[in-house]
Amino acid sequence: MVADALNVERADPDSVAVDVPADLPALPASRHYRRARQDRGAETRQKLLLAALDAFGRYGYEGAATRDIAKRAEANLAAIVYHFGSKDALHRAVAEYVVGQMAARTGDSIDRAAQALEGTVDRPTARRLLQDIIDANINSMLGEAESELWGRFIMREQMEPSSAFDVVYDFMSHGQRATTHLIAILLGLDPRSDEATHRAFAISGQFVIFRVAEPMLLRRLGRDALTSHDHAEIRRIVTENIDMLVGEKLTRDD
16 A cells, blocks of 8 residues: 555655546646646755755765655655655765756866866966866855855765765866866976875865854854955955965966
8 A cells, every 4th residue: 555655656746636537538738737747846856955955964864864855845755756766866866966056166167277287287377277266166155055055965975975975076076186286287296196186185175164164254253144345355365375375376367
Protein backbone atom coordinates (compact mmCIF):
# COMPACT_ATOMS: atom_id res chain seq x y z
CA MET A 1 0.00 0.00 0.00
CA VAL A 2 2.88 2.37 0.83
CA ALA A 3 4.60 1.53 -2.43
CA ASP A 4 1.35 2.16 -4.35
CA ALA A 5 0.95 5.51 -2.65
CA LEU A 6 4.55 6.42 -3.49
CA ASN A 7 3.96 5.51 -7.12
CA VAL A 8 0.98 7.86 -7.20
CA GLU A 9 3.09 10.64 -5.73
CA ARG A 10 5.85 9.98 -8.23
CA ALA A 11 3.37 10.39 -11.06
CA ASP A 12 2.46 13.88 -9.84
CA PRO A 13 3.79 14.83 -6.39
CA ASP A 14 1.76 18.05 -6.33
CA SER A 15 -1.55 16.53 -7.30
CA VAL A 16 -4.61 16.04 -5.11
CA ALA A 17 -6.50 12.74 -5.46
CA VAL A 18 -10.15 12.92 -6.60
CA ASP A 19 -12.72 10.22 -7.41
CA VAL A 20 -13.37 9.98 -11.13
CA PRO A 21 -16.03 7.65 -12.63
CA ALA A 22 -14.37 4.74 -14.41
CA ASP A 23 -16.50 5.16 -17.54
CA LEU A 24 -15.74 8.85 -17.98
CA PRO A 25 -13.59 9.33 -21.12
CA ALA A 26 -10.22 10.97 -20.56
CA LEU A 27 -9.92 14.45 -21.98
CA PRO A 28 -6.66 15.62 -23.57
CA ALA A 29 -4.80 18.06 -21.35
CA SER A 30 -4.79 21.58 -22.72
CA ARG A 31 -1.55 23.33 -23.58
CA HIS A 32 -2.15 25.82 -20.76
CA TYR A 33 -2.70 22.99 -18.27
CA ARG A 34 0.49 21.22 -19.33
CA ARG A 35 2.45 24.48 -19.09
CA ALA A 36 1.02 25.22 -15.64
CA ARG A 37 1.91 21.72 -14.49
CA GLN A 38 5.46 22.08 -15.80
CA ASP A 39 5.82 25.46 -14.11
CA ARG A 40 4.51 24.05 -10.83
CA GLY A 41 6.97 21.17 -11.04
CA ALA A 42 9.90 23.52 -11.75
CA GLU A 43 8.87 25.72 -8.83
CA THR A 44 8.66 22.74 -6.48
CA ARG A 45 12.06 21.52 -7.61
CA GLN A 46 13.62 24.94 -6.99
CA LYS A 47 12.05 25.18 -3.53
CA LEU A 48 13.43 21.74 -2.68
CA LEU A 49 16.90 22.77 -3.87
CA LEU A 50 16.96 25.92 -1.74
CA ALA A 51 15.53 24.15 1.31
CA ALA A 52 18.12 21.38 0.92
CA LEU A 53 20.91 23.93 0.41
CA ASP A 54 20.10 25.50 3.76
CA ALA A 55 19.60 22.16 5.55
CA PHE A 56 22.75 20.49 4.21
CA GLY A 57 24.81 23.60 4.96
CA ARG A 58 23.54 23.78 8.55
CA TYR A 59 23.43 20.12 9.50
CA GLY A 60 25.57 18.25 6.97
CA TYR A 61 24.48 15.33 4.85
CA GLU A 62 23.80 12.94 7.72
CA GLY A 63 22.11 15.53 9.92
CA ALA A 64 19.74 16.91 7.29
CA ALA A 65 16.40 15.05 7.24
CA THR A 66 14.53 14.72 3.95
CA ARG A 67 11.22 15.09 5.78
CA ASP A 68 12.40 18.46 7.13
CA ILE A 69 13.63 19.53 3.68
CA ALA A 70 10.25 18.70 2.14
CA LYS A 71 8.46 20.60 4.91
CA ARG A 72 10.66 23.66 4.41
CA ALA A 73 9.87 23.54 0.68
CA GLU A 74 6.13 23.13 1.36
CA ALA A 75 6.19 19.91 -0.64
CA ASN A 76 5.39 16.31 0.19
CA LEU A 77 8.19 13.87 0.93
CA ALA A 78 7.70 11.92 -2.28
CA ALA A 79 8.48 15.07 -4.28
CA ILE A 80 12.16 14.53 -3.44
CA VAL A 81 12.02 11.07 -5.01
CA TYR A 82 10.07 12.39 -7.99
CA HIS A 83 12.41 15.29 -8.77
CA PHE A 84 15.78 13.90 -7.66
CA GLY A 85 15.51 10.16 -7.05
CA SER A 86 17.23 9.99 -3.65
CA LYS A 87 18.71 12.05 -0.83
CA ASP A 88 22.20 11.50 -2.24
CA ALA A 89 21.10 12.72 -5.68
CA LEU A 90 19.45 15.76 -4.07
CA HIS A 91 22.70 16.52 -2.23
CA ARG A 92 24.68 16.34 -5.45
CA ALA A 93 22.09 18.51 -7.22
CA VAL A 94 22.56 21.13 -4.49
CA ALA A 95 26.34 21.05 -5.04
CA GLU A 96 25.80 21.49 -8.79
CA TYR A 97 23.41 24.38 -8.13
CA VAL A 98 25.94 26.14 -5.88
CA VAL A 99 28.72 25.66 -8.39
CA GLY A 100 26.47 26.89 -11.20
CA GLN A 101 25.56 30.06 -9.30
CA MET A 102 29.19 30.80 -8.47
CA ALA A 103 30.40 30.02 -11.99
CA ALA A 104 27.86 32.45 -13.43
CA ARG A 105 29.43 35.22 -11.35
CA THR A 106 33.14 34.36 -11.36
CA GLY A 107 33.63 32.05 -14.33
CA ASP A 108 34.35 34.74 -16.94
CA SER A 109 37.28 36.16 -14.96
CA ILE A 110 38.73 32.68 -14.45
CA ASP A 111 38.29 31.76 -18.11
CA ARG A 112 40.00 34.97 -19.26
CA ALA A 113 42.95 34.23 -17.01
CA ALA A 114 43.16 30.60 -18.14
CA GLN A 115 43.09 31.68 -21.80
CA ALA A 116 45.78 34.31 -21.25
CA LEU A 117 47.97 31.79 -19.43
CA GLU A 118 48.09 29.65 -22.56
CA GLY A 119 50.57 32.24 -23.81
CA THR A 120 53.12 34.54 -22.18
CA VAL A 121 51.83 36.79 -19.40
CA ASP A 122 53.90 39.64 -17.97
CA ARG A 123 53.73 40.76 -14.34
CA PRO A 124 51.38 43.78 -14.78
CA THR A 125 48.97 41.65 -16.81
CA ALA A 126 49.16 38.83 -14.27
CA ARG A 127 48.32 41.33 -11.51
CA ARG A 128 45.29 42.66 -13.41
CA LEU A 129 44.01 39.17 -14.19
CA LEU A 130 44.44 38.18 -10.56
CA GLN A 131 42.52 41.27 -9.45
CA ASP A 132 39.68 40.47 -11.87
CA ILE A 133 39.27 37.06 -10.20
CA ILE A 134 39.43 38.59 -6.73
CA ASP A 135 36.91 41.32 -7.59
CA ALA A 136 34.50 38.78 -9.06
CA ASN A 137 34.72 36.68 -5.91
CA ILE A 138 34.25 39.66 -3.60
CA ASN A 139 31.24 40.86 -5.60
CA SER A 140 29.74 37.37 -5.50
CA MET A 141 30.36 36.78 -1.80
CA LEU A 142 29.37 40.21 -0.52
CA GLY A 143 26.81 41.28 -3.10
CA GLU A 144 24.50 38.25 -3.10
CA ALA A 145 22.14 37.49 -0.21
CA GLU A 146 22.08 33.82 -1.17
CA SER A 147 25.88 33.62 -1.03
CA GLU A 148 25.65 33.03 2.71
CA LEU A 149 24.00 29.68 1.92
CA TRP A 150 26.58 28.87 -0.76
CA GLY A 151 29.43 29.64 1.62
CA ARG A 152 27.97 27.55 4.42
CA PHE A 153 27.43 24.57 2.10
CA ILE A 154 30.98 24.78 0.73
CA MET A 155 32.46 25.14 4.21
CA ARG A 156 30.54 22.06 5.31
CA GLU A 157 31.96 20.13 2.35
CA GLN A 158 35.45 21.33 3.26
CA MET A 159 35.07 20.13 6.85
CA GLU A 160 33.08 16.97 6.11
CA PRO A 161 33.70 15.90 2.48
CA SER A 162 30.86 13.84 1.05
CA SER A 163 30.07 12.27 -2.31
CA ALA A 164 29.29 15.79 -3.54
CA PHE A 165 32.75 17.10 -2.68
CA ASP A 166 34.07 16.29 -6.15
CA VAL A 167 31.56 18.69 -7.70
CA VAL A 168 32.79 21.52 -5.47
CA TYR A 169 36.44 20.55 -5.87
CA ASP A 170 36.34 20.42 -9.68
CA PHE A 171 34.94 23.94 -9.89
CA MET A 172 37.12 25.49 -7.22
CA SER A 173 40.31 23.82 -8.41
CA HIS A 174 39.80 25.32 -11.88
CA GLY A 175 39.88 28.81 -10.36
CA GLN A 176 42.65 27.88 -7.98
CA ARG A 177 44.88 26.65 -10.80
CA ALA A 178 44.55 29.97 -12.61
CA THR A 179 45.12 31.93 -9.40
CA THR A 180 48.15 29.82 -8.49
CA HIS A 181 49.70 30.29 -11.92
CA LEU A 182 49.22 34.07 -11.80
CA ILE A 183 50.73 34.28 -8.31
CA ALA A 184 53.64 32.11 -9.44
CA ILE A 185 54.36 34.56 -12.25
CA LEU A 186 54.25 37.48 -9.82
CA LEU A 187 56.53 35.77 -7.27
CA GLY A 188 58.87 34.00 -9.69
CA LEU A 189 57.77 30.53 -8.59
CA ASP A 190 57.13 27.26 -10.36
CA PRO A 191 53.28 27.14 -10.67
CA ARG A 192 53.45 23.41 -9.89
CA SER A 193 55.33 23.96 -6.62
CA ASP A 194 53.83 23.47 -3.18
CA GLU A 195 54.85 27.01 -2.29
CA ALA A 196 52.85 28.49 -5.16
CA THR A 197 49.79 26.52 -4.05
CA HIS A 198 50.22 27.52 -0.40
CA ARG A 199 50.59 31.18 -1.33
CA ALA A 200 47.53 31.04 -3.59
CA PHE A 201 45.41 29.68 -0.75
CA ALA A 202 46.81 32.27 1.65
CA ILE A 203 45.97 35.08 -0.75
CA SER A 204 42.47 33.69 -1.36
CA GLY A 205 41.98 33.86 2.38
CA GLN A 206 42.31 37.65 2.13
CA PHE A 207 38.75 37.85 0.78
CA VAL A 208 37.19 34.52 1.79
CA ILE A 209 37.42 35.52 5.45
CA PHE A 210 34.81 38.24 4.90
CA ARG A 211 32.26 35.59 3.96
CA VAL A 212 33.23 33.05 6.62
CA ALA A 213 33.55 35.51 9.49
CA GLU A 214 30.82 37.97 8.52
CA PRO A 215 28.78 37.49 11.74
CA MET A 216 31.83 38.35 13.86
CA LEU A 217 32.69 41.30 11.62
CA LEU A 218 29.15 42.69 11.86
CA ARG A 219 29.16 42.40 15.65
CA ARG A 220 32.51 44.17 15.84
CA LEU A 221 31.20 46.94 13.57
CA GLY A 222 27.89 47.14 15.45
CA ARG A 223 25.83 46.72 12.29
CA ASP A 224 23.20 44.33 10.97
CA ALA A 225 24.62 44.23 7.44
CA LEU A 226 27.60 45.41 5.46
CA THR A 227 27.08 48.64 3.55
CA SER A 228 28.31 49.66 0.10
CA HIS A 229 30.98 51.68 1.90
CA ASP A 230 32.12 48.50 3.70
CA HIS A 231 32.31 46.65 0.38
CA ALA A 232 34.44 49.40 -1.17
CA GLU A 233 36.70 49.50 1.88
CA ILE A 234 37.15 45.72 1.81
CA ARG A 235 38.11 45.82 -1.88
CA ARG A 236 40.61 48.62 -1.26
CA ILE A 237 42.26 46.87 1.68
CA VAL A 238 42.40 43.49 -0.03
CA THR A 239 43.91 45.10 -3.14
CA GLU A 240 46.57 46.91 -1.10
CA ASN A 241 47.42 43.74 0.84
CA ILE A 242 47.84 41.70 -2.34
CA ASP A 243 49.97 44.45 -3.89
CA MET A 244 52.37 44.01 -0.98
CA LEU A 245 52.19 40.20 -0.96
CA VAL A 246 53.01 39.78 -4.65
CA GLY A 247 55.30 42.79 -5.02
CA GLU A 248 53.39 44.22 -7.98
CA LYS A 249 51.06 47.19 -7.60
CA LEU A 250 47.79 46.93 -9.47
CA THR A 251 47.55 49.08 -12.62
CA ARG A 252 44.67 49.31 -15.06
CA ASP A 253 44.72 49.44 -18.84
CA ASP A 254 41.99 52.09 -18.98
